[in-house]
Amino acid sequence: MTVxxxxxxxxxxxxxxxGDGPLHRQIETALRAGIRSGRLAAGxxxxxxxxxxxxLGVSRGxxxxxxxxxxxxxxxxxxxxxxxxxxxxTATAPSPGPVRQPPLPYDFGYGRADVTRFPxxxxxxxxxxxxxxxxxxxxxxxxxxxxxxxRDALADYLNRARGTAAHPDNIVVCSGYAQGxxxxxxxxxxxxxxxxxxxxxxxxxxxxxxxxxxxxEIVGVPxxxxxxxxxxxxxxxxxxxxxxxxxxxxxxxxxxxDRRAAVLRWAGEHDAIVIEDDYDAEYRxxxxxxxxxxxxxxxxxxxxGSASKTLAPGMRLGWLALPAHLVDAVAAAKLxxxxxxxxxxxLTFADFLAxxxxxxxxxxxxxxxxxxRDVLLSALRERLPDFDPVGISAGLHxxxxxxxxxxxxxxxxxxxxxxxxxxxxxxYRIAPSGRGGLIFGYATLNERAVRAGIDALARVLxxxxxxxx
Numbered sequence: 494m495t496v497x498x499x500x501x502x503x504x505x506x507x508x509x510x511x512g513d514g515p516l517h518r519q520i521e522t523a524l525r526a527g528i529r530s531g532r533l534a535a536g537x538x539x540x541x542x543x544x545x546x547x548x549l550g551v552s553r554g555x556x557x558x559x560x561x562x563x564x565x566x567x568x569x570x571x572x573x574x575x576x577x578x579x580x581x582x583t584a585t586a587p588s589p590g591p592v593r594q595p596p597l598p599y600d601f602g603y604g605r606a607d608v609t610r611f612p613x614x615x616x617x618x619x620x621x622x623x624x625x626x627x628x629x630x631x632x633x634x635x636x637x638x639x640x641x642x643x644r645d646a647l648a649d650y651l652n653r654a655r656g657t658a659a660h661p662d663n664i665v666v667c668s669g670y671a672q673g674x675x676x677x678x679x680x681x682x683x684x685x686x687x688x689x690x691x692x693x694x695x696x697x698x699x700x701x702x703x704x705x706x707x708x709x710e711i712v713g714v715p716x717x718x719x720x721x722x723x724x725x726x727x728x729x730x731x732x733x734x735x736x737x738x739x740x741x742x743x744x745x746x747x748x749x750x751d752r753r754a755a756v757l758r759w760a761g762e763h764d765a766i767v768i769e770d771d772y773d774a775e776y777r778x779x780x781x782x783x784x785x786x787x788x789x790x791x792x793x794x795x796x797x798g799s800a801s802k803t804l805a806p807g808m809r810l811g812w813l814a815l816p817a818h819l820v821d822a823v824a825a826a827k828l829x830x831x832x833x834x835x836x837x838x839x840l841t842f843a844d845f846l847a848x849x850x851x852x853x854x855x856x857x858x859x860x861x862x863x864x865x866r867d868v869l870l871s872a873l874r875e876r877l878p879d880f881d882p883v884g885i886s887a888g889l890h891x892x893x894x895x896x897x898x899x900x901x902x903x904x905x906x907x908x909x910x911x912x913x914x915x916x917x918x919x920x921y922r923i924a925p926s927g928r929g930g931l932i933f934g935y936a937t938l939n940e941r942a943v944r945a946g947i948d949a950l951a952r953v954l955x956x957x958x959x960x961x962x
Contacts, residue, residue, distance in 0.1 A: 599946030639666025656784025745884010
């Protein structure tokens with residue numbers, strides 16, 4: 494086994510302060526604390542007394558005295574002509590953190606891509622090209638809008654594949670959707686926005702807490718199988734509206750053409766900004782691609798996208814295609830927040846996009862996710878026929894409405910006892926009540942696990958009596 498060795502005072506993080514007591518006592522205290530906490534592990538070889546004294550700017554006798562005291566106390570061991578080592582002392586245990594629950598065998602968690610399918614070889618080729626070919630100035634501080642190469646590649650891809658009317662100068666690269674929406678709401682609030690309209694139900698872990706922290710009122714607008722209800726929207730006023738028109742989250746409704754036109758009329762009448770969250774529309778199975786709202790009204794709609802569902806959430810890459818009057822303010826907010834997204838990641842993604850690797854990855858993943866969705870639908874029909882799945886034509890999840898008499902929380906709890914992890918629609922509602930439903934994510938489970946998970950859920954509902962017969 495290799496023995497840890499420290500050769501410099503810096504490695505020991507010793508902070509000596511003249512006037513804070515004898516120097517040998519300060520060295521003793523610092524080393525003793527490091528050993529007790531476990532930072533200096535048993536067997537670690539300390540620097541020679543002469544080297545440590547030189548690094549600390551003290552006489553060698555000061556270090557010798559500190560070492561001798563700790564040897565006498567049993568914290569250190571020493572032998573003639575050899576290194577001084579940390580003795581086997583029981584470290585003071587840190588306070589225990591939260592208990593982590595073991596993973597469930599069948600976790601239908603939603604909002605996650607299958608990161609085991611990340612295209613590592615293609616991504617590595619892009620990394621190598623960037624490191625070989627990128628100009629040196631690309632690794633310095635740049636505009637808060639993001640790398641020009643990535644903004645060019647994003648505009649080309651989004652205009653072609655999603656029907657946007659995006660110009661590279663109006664794109665701001667951010668660290669995922671969460672940061673993008675935070676920056677945008679911050680800018681809107683600074684300009685006087687006071688009310689934010691959101692779909693009901695809708696995701697609550699990004700926009701809603703941020704808006705509340707900015708003092709904005711949250712206004713819920715009900716949805717149905719066609720997405721947001723524009724008849725209800727017409728009764729409300731707001732400064733901004735967040736929509737998921739291509740695949741409503743979580744119910745999966747697709748906003749039809751007449752409702753899209755009505756939303757844009759509403760935005761014009763109220764001088765409001767529409768924020769279009771296009772979170773998973775690249776994955777569609779039973780319908781053709783739909784163009785986005787932003788392409789119809791780029792001066793009124795902010796288009797928000799990210800690589801979280803298509804590649805991996807850990808990449809922390811997102812983008813906003815903004816109306817011209819918002820670009821500078823959002824870019825300035827991004828620059829103030831973190832000085833911009835990592836240069837290497839941006840340049841790599843730009844190369845990955847421009848060479849068609851992103852399109853190829855999507856073409857590979859669509860049949861995989863569709864196969865898992867099909868197995869999930871088949872298993873629900875066979876084992877839980879009274880469940881009503883919706884939102885199945887696209888995305889990485891579906892909602893199964895529960896039959897009357899079956900409680901959402903009771904079902905979730907029963908599922909967990911069978912090793913099945915599944916979420917409910919209830920926590921994402923703004924109105925206090927609504928039909929109970931389960932959210933089944935199918936991206937991270939293979940087809941065998943999908944079927945086995947539904948089998949386990951059906952059995953436990955029958956055995957527990959939770960399932961209505």
